[in-house]
Amino acid sequence: MSDTHAQTVAYVRDTQLPPSPPPASEVGLVGWLRANLFNGVWGTVLTLLSLYAIYSILASSLPWIFNGVWTTKSLAECREVLDGVRGGCFSVLTERVHQLLYGFKYPAAEYWRPNLALILLFVAALPVLIYTLPRKLLIITALYPFVAFWLIWGGTILTPLLALVGFVAGYFVFQKFSTSSFAAGFFGAVIVAIVVWTIGGWLIPDNANANAMLRYVPSRDLGGFMLNMMLGVTCVSLSIPLGIVLALGRQSDMPIIKWICVVFIEFVRGVPLITLLFVASVMLAFFFPPNSTVDLFLRVVIMITMFSAAYIAEVIRGGLAALPRGQYEAADSLGLDYPQAMRLIILPQALKISIPGIVNVAVGLFKDTTLVSVISMFDLVGMIRGPILSAQEWNGVYWELLGFASLLFFVVCYGISQYSQWLERQLATDHR
Amino acid sequence: MADNQEEVKMKKTVLFGALTAAGLAAGAAAAGTLDDVKARGTLNCGVATGLVGFATPDANGEWQGFDVAVCRAVAAAVLGDATAVEFVPTTGKTRFTALASGEIDMLARNTTWTFSRDVDLKFTFVGVNYYDGQGFMVPKDLGVSSAKELDGATVCIQTGTTTELNLADFFRINGISYEPVPIETNAEAQQQYLAGACDVYTTDASGLAATRAAFEAPNDHVLLPEIISKEPLGPLVRHGDNEWGDVVRWTLNALISAEELGITSANISEMSAGTNNPEINRILGTEGTLGEMLGLDADWAAKAITAGGNYGEIFEKNIGESTPIGLARGLNAQWTDGGLLYSPPFR
Numbered sequence: 001m002s003d004t005h006a007q008t009v010a011y012v013r014d015t016q017l018p019p020s021p022p023p024a025s026e027v028g029l030v031g032w033l034r035a036n037l038f039n040g041v042w043g044t045v046l047t048l049l050s051l052y053a054i055y056s057i058l059a060s061s062l063p064w065i066f067n068g069v070w071t072t073k074s075l076a077e078c079r080e081v082l083d084g085v086r087g088g089c090f091s092v093l094t095e096r097v098h099q100l101l102y103g104f105k106y107p108a109a110e111y112w113r114p115n116l117a118l119i120l121l122f123v124a125a126l127p128v129l130i131y132t133l134p135r136k137l138l139i140i141t142a143l144y145p146f147v148a149f150w151l152i153w154g155g156t157i158l159t160p161l162l163a164l165v166g167f168v169a170g171y172f173v174f175q176k177f178s179t180s181s182f183a184a185g186f187f188g189a190v191i192v193a194i195v196v197w198t199i200g201g202w203l204i205p206d207n208a209n210a211n212a213m214l215r216y217v218p219s220r221d222l223g224g225f226m227l228n229m230m231l232g233v234t235c236v237s238l239s240i241p242l243g244i245v246l247a248l249g250r251q252s253d254m255p256i257i258k259w260i261c262v263v264f265i266e267f268v269r270g271v272p273l274i275t276l277l278f279v280a281s282v283m284l285a286f287f288f289p290p291n292s293t294v295d296l297f298l299r300v301v302i303m304i305t306m307f308s309a310a311y312i313a314e315v316i317r318g319g320l321a322a323l324p325r326g327q328y329e330a331a332d333s334l335g336l337d338y339p340q341a342m343r344l345i346i347l348p349q350a351l352k353i354s355i356p357g358i359v360n361v362a363v364g365l366f367k368d369t370t371l372v373s374v375i376s377m378f379d380l381v382g383m384i385r386g387p388i389l390s391a392q393e394w395n396g397v398y399w400e401l402l403g404f405a406s407l408l409f410f411v412v413c414y415g416i417s418q419y420s421q422w423l424e425r426q427l428a429t430d431h432r
Numbered sequence: 433m434a435d436n437q438e439e440v441k442m443k444k445t446v447l448f449g450a451l452t453a454a455g456l457a458a459g460a461a462a463a464g465t466l467d468d469v470k471a472r473g474t475l476n477c478g479v480a481t482g483l484v485g486f487a488t489p490d491a492n493g494e495w496q497g498f499d500v501a502v503c504r505a506v507a508a509a510v511l512g513d514a515t516a517v518e519f520v521p522t523t524g525k526t527r528f529t530a531l532a533s534g535e536i537d538m539l540a541r542n543t544t545w546t547f548s549r550d551v552d553l554k555f556t557f558v559g560v561n562y563y564d565g566q567g568f569m570v571p572k573d574l575g576v577s578s579a580k581e582l583d584g585a586t587v588c589i590q591t592g593t594t595t596e597l598n599l600a601d602f603f604r605i606n607g608i609s610y611e612p613v614p615i616e617t618n619a620e621a622q623q624q625y626l627a628g629a630c631d632v633y634t635t636d637a638s639g640l641a642a643t644r645a646a647f648e649a650p651n652d653h654v655l656l657p658e659i660i661s662k663e664p665l666g667p668l669v670r671h672g673d674n675e676w677g678d679v680v681r682w683t684l685n686a687l688i689s690a691e692e693l694g695i696t697s698a699n700i701s702e703m704s705a706g707t708n709n710p711e712i713n714r715i716l717g718t719e720g721t722l723g724e725m726l727g728l729d730a731d732w733a734a735k736a737i738t739a740g741g742n743y744g745e746i747f748e749k750n751i752g753e754s755t756p757i758g759l760a761r762g763l764n765a766q767w768t769d770g771g772l773l774y775s776p777p778f779r
Contacts, residue, residue, distance in 0.1 A: 099489075104489045281526060282529040282530075375523070386480075386482030387481070390484045391482075392488075395645070396647065398623065
């Protein structure tokens with residue numbers, strides 16, 4: 001059978017034909033276009049419509065950007081220079097960029113201080129954001145808030161030092177007592193810290209800010225995008241731990257703790273942020289004696305932190321609920337107590353699941369910081385809506401200013417989003 | 433944060449404070465604002481967060497404007513230093529609580545003097561520094577020369593303001609109809625109006641003038657002659673501290689009288705040496721004891737006028753016809769020129 005045909009067939013090809021190239025219409029640029037853009041009648045129509053839409057947007061915006069004027073002193077001069085040609089009046093950005101970034105009252109000679117604080121922020125955030133770095137570096141992160149406070153507000157270095165000493169004292173007390181009882185350690189630490197701060201508060205002279213190395217800048221003088229960044233960073237970093245505590249508290253078996261957390265979360269989530277901000281700026285003033293007000297920045301930080309902590313708590317609760325029951329039981333069967341089980345088994349998994357949700361809240365929170373403009377704080381949007389648009393030279397410039405603001409916010413929010421996606425890929429331990 | 437130890441101290445004070453002083457607004461007012469300001473060394477003055485010509489920080493962060501000038505004059509009269517002012521920016525929503533809670537000593541934020549604000553909210557309006565009124569702006573193409581011809585027009589109007597109610601009244605009285613287009617801010621109104629979302633934009637006449645000045649082609653738009661409401665704008669203080677109210681009231685009157693009597697920032701040093709007009713001498717403190725009666729220096733008014741000039745100079749510099757806003761004096765001329773400015777005599 002095998003060689004029946006071997007003799008009868010005159011010619012047998014003993015090599016395979018080289019594959020002929022696919023038709024030109026199926027590969028390369030043409031193929032890609034056919035597959036993706038001109039796939040059938042509807043595809044072609046939609047592609048043409050989209051191309052037309054893109055063209056119209058670019059045709060109107062590109063000349064506006066490229067004809068832009070950058071060096072005049074007022075909107076009227078811009079219009080003179082443009083002389084009827086379409087073009088943006090970007091001079092407002094060149095003249096007022098320092099106000100957009102730092103607010104209008106931060107002393108110009110001190111701009112290096114927030115700049116330095118921003119650079120140090122990246123250094124301090126690295127050990128937290130990239131978990132493969134040595135854990136010792138977290139000390140830098142822990143020191144950062146005090147350094148940043150001193151850089152931005154200036155004044156006497158004794159204030160941040162005292163705050164630091166209070167925390168360190170509390171930490172050591174916690175270390176010493178928490179081995180026997182968590183509650184003893186926790187409350188002992190709080191009491192010791194308060195004692196240190198009170199005694200230290202008496203020791204710092206009242207006029208300490210007068211001749212300090214760095215000039216003292218009151219909170220009222222902060223503004224611009226710097227204020228958005230400060231509020232965003234402070235509130236996000238405070239609200240994540242608070243949110244974790246609230247989420248765990250809500251799942252607790254202890255009724256008082258559980259109900260405190262439930263009431264807090266439900267109440268704060270049920271109230272619009274802008275209401276909380278009005279309470280911070282307007283109502284609280286009525287409850288304090290006239291000459292002793294808590295700093296407005298601190299009041300706003302507290303309110304925004306409460307707000308986002310309630311949301312983050314619910315996101316994390318979702319992560320906790322998504323864990324199979326077996327994980328909790330496994331922790332119990334290993335003999336771990338509650339803090340150990342949470343720290344070593346439950347939370348690492350729950351937080352990993354919650355990353356997209358937390359980032360969602362963080363990005364939303366960062367943008368919500370512009371709401372402080374309604375309580376007359378001059379953040380980026382407040383600067384635009386108030387001082388800059390009400391200046392006689394720049395009254396009427398909208399697109400340029402708001403475009404600049406969106407650009408700044410987009411850069412930061414896109415950065416956060418990209419980081420979170422990177423983090424999710426790094427932590428992907430499941431085999432999907 | 434370093435505010436922690438402050439906060440801790442605060443917690444105690446807050447508790448006690450909340451318990452003892454339930455009516456804190458009254459508690460704040462009782463202290464004697466004049467003494468507080470002198471002891472503090474700065475005047476806390478509430479202004480707008482930004483209103484063209486009236487209050488706005490310039491590129492160097494210095495506050496400028498017509499309302500700002502009143503604050504500076506008061507600071508100069510009380511403290512002898514026109515720069516000793518802590519400007520507290522307030523929005524339309526936060527301004528009254530800021531004053532009532534004692535956060536600011538006076539409010540100069542083009543606030544309309546109305547019955548309920550005076551009586552119910554318990555503030556004292558010390559005078560009027562600008563007589564405004566609600567007007568209309570229309571595109572020239574509309575071919576309208578009077579607001580009474582606006583039957584059936586779409587009107588851009590800021591919600592939640594007195595202008596909304598005035599507008600309804602005006603159209604009802606004249607038996608014509610309109611369609612409101614509600615908007616939130618002046619900036620939004622500007623865009624909506626230019627985009628043709630409404631035929632008419634209505635707000636205070638000074639605001640209309642400032643808005644029109646910012647247009648690319650201001651001459652394509654006209655302000656209609658009708659002014660349909662009274663908006664007397666003036667500085668105000670809390671009820672219950674008449675000494676402080678007197679200081680602010682007579683500082684404003686001094687600026688107005690100075691214009692009437694021809695005292696300007698240019699000739700004030702010459703006049704301070706003494707003139708043969710006794711009223712000028714009394715204002716400038718070379719005769720009589722007016723300053724002492726107020727609890728201020730004899731030359732308090734001279735300092736207030738030196739700070740930014742007399743009323744007319746302040747008007748011209750910030751909102752007058754030489755500025756882009758280009759407001760005419762109109763009702764805000766001296767009574768001798770047919771306006772409403774009329775300061776009681778300094779005697």
